[in-house]
Amino acid sequence: MSINREAYWEIRKELGVEITLVAVSKTKPVSTILALYSEGQRDFGENYVQELTEKQQQLPADVRWHFIGHLQSNKVKYIISFVYLIHGVDSLRLLKEIDRQAAKAGRVVDVLLQVHIAREETKYGFDAGELEQVMETVRGAADEWAHVRIRGLMGMASNTDDVSAVSAEFRGLKVLLDRWFPADGILSMGMSGDYQLAVKEGSTMVRIGSLLFGSRG
Numbered sequence: 177m178s179i180n181r182e183a184y185w186e187i188r189k190e191l192g193v194e195i196t197l198v199a200v201s202k203t204k205p206v207s208t209i210l211a212l213y214s215e216g217q218r219d220f221g222e223n224y225v226q227e228l229t230e231k232q233q234q235l236p237a238d239v240r241w242h243f244i245g246h247l248q249s250n251k252v253k254y255i256i257s258f259v260y261l262i263h264g265v266d267s268l269r270l271l272k273e274i275d276r277q278a279a280k281a282g283r284v285v286d287v288l289l290q291v292h293i294a295r296e297e298t299k300y301g302f303d304a305g306e307l308e309q310v311m312e313t314v315r316g317a318a319d320e321w322a323h324v325r326i327r328g329l330m331g332m333a334s335n336t337d338d339v340s341a342v343s344a345e346f347r348g349l350k351v352l353l354d355r356w357f358p359a360d361g362i363l364s365m366g367m368s369g370d371y372q373l374a375v376k377e378g379s380t381m382v383r384i385g386s387l388l389f390g391s392r393g
């Protein structure tokens with residue numbers, strides 16, 4: 177299995193230095209990840225806890241591992257010692273467990289809150305009202321949340337060719353980012369099929385898999 181080197185450098189050029197490229201390496205073998213690492217890539221995203229822990233042990237220590245999948249509270253402990261950024265925090269309960277495990281590990285762990293912006297019912301995440309509740313809960317009692325740092329928001333747009341609908345969803349997420357993180361929030365939005373739209377709407381971090389590694393089949 178090989179990487180699409182040309183696409184990689186094209187995307188890197190497009191994103192410049194301001195926007196972080198997270199290479200989504202789920203289901204890809206260690207050798208393929210190493211090929212992209214050799215090009216200079218350091219941020220990699222994984223969706224499954226067991227797969228992530230296995231790869232982390234086999235790859236260089238300076239890889240920044242992003243957990244981008246749906247994280248179950250009972251699995252936080254397996255990744256807490258090394259994870260760089262957890263993108264999909266979608267409940268206060270999960271956030272509390274991350275804080276608890278991070279305290280045990282002697283770390284402060286960066287996270288993004290996932291916001292539900294798509295039409296599909298199946299995608300995870302808070303709505304605007306729930307986001308407000310979480311932000312107020314955490315900011316109102318900062319000493320109880322000393323081991324998590326909420327750095328920004330993450331979202332996934334609808335899976336549709338309707339460009340204006342996808343753009344509107346991304347725009348809505350940017351509005352929420354500006355409201356809660358007016359200074360320097362991270363905005364994780366955009367995948368292979370829609371990252372250019374996401375960038376136009378203010379994304380600061382894109383998560384791209386199939387364009388770099390070929391389709392997962």
Ligand SMILES: *Cc1c(COP(=O)(O)O)cnc(C)c1O
Binds near residue numbers: 245369386
């Ligand atoms: C798989 C995945 C991606 C990457 O998707 P591609 O379409 O392959 O770029 C991005 N974000 C999340 C949350 C994913 O699960």
